[in-house]
Amino acid sequence: MKKSDLVIPFKYEDRRPIILNRYLYVPDNYDAHDQFTDKITFENDNEINIEYCSGNGEWIIEKAKKNLNINFIAVEMKFLRARQIWFKMHKDNLKNLFVVQSEAFVFTKHYLEDYFAMDVFINFPDPWPKKKHAKNRLLKKEFLQEVNRVQKKDETITIITDNEDYRDEIISEFLKVEEYKAIFKKPYFVQDAKDFGSSFFLSLFQSKGKAINYIKFAKI
């Protein structure tokens, strides 16, 4: 399998969602999601964990390799990054991984059924540090409510960020969602989580000596 083997088989103007060899492509600027009837499937009924904003997939590839009894879905909106994960998945013959190229909120709202997933992870969601761009942040109440809907009871969502302003905003958005309870006591984050795994950005920030904030909530 080569990277160039992944080809979206229509022109942008004819775009529609499609599953190609364990890769779900969800077009942007598209609204006929409800016409899509295909489903994400795995070879077994094992539990499904989701990572949003997977980047180049370092974290989820490692998790999938170490936990063959868990199925994983990587959600990344940029084609070149999603394709990189897809390529590694096939190279390492990881049958317990599925790649989704989509904006996270759109995918969750339109493509995931209630109680579909167990644990959810988001490693370094883009912080949009300039005030005028902060409206682009993913971690809002509306998104968290959708994620909560697709999780099973008692399952957790973990978010890590180096950005203190975004950390505080994420926590305040979580506290607006009654269906989540905090795992860590006030101020609702820790900075010393162990054995979490490694991602490109985690290694980068740790090498610069930056504090990493771990936020974890569970579905009530």
Ligand SMILES: C[S@@+](CC[C@H](N)C(=O)[O-])C[C@H]1O[C@@H](n2cnc3c(N)ncnc32)[C@H](O)[C@@H]1O
């Ligand atoms: C800062 S990088 C972190 C990548 C990886 N998690 C890591 O720790 O190395 C953020 C990633 O999230 C993706 N992303 C940002 N907003 C997204 C969204 N709304 N839906 C899906 N992916 C998104 C970006 O394309 C980028 O690859």
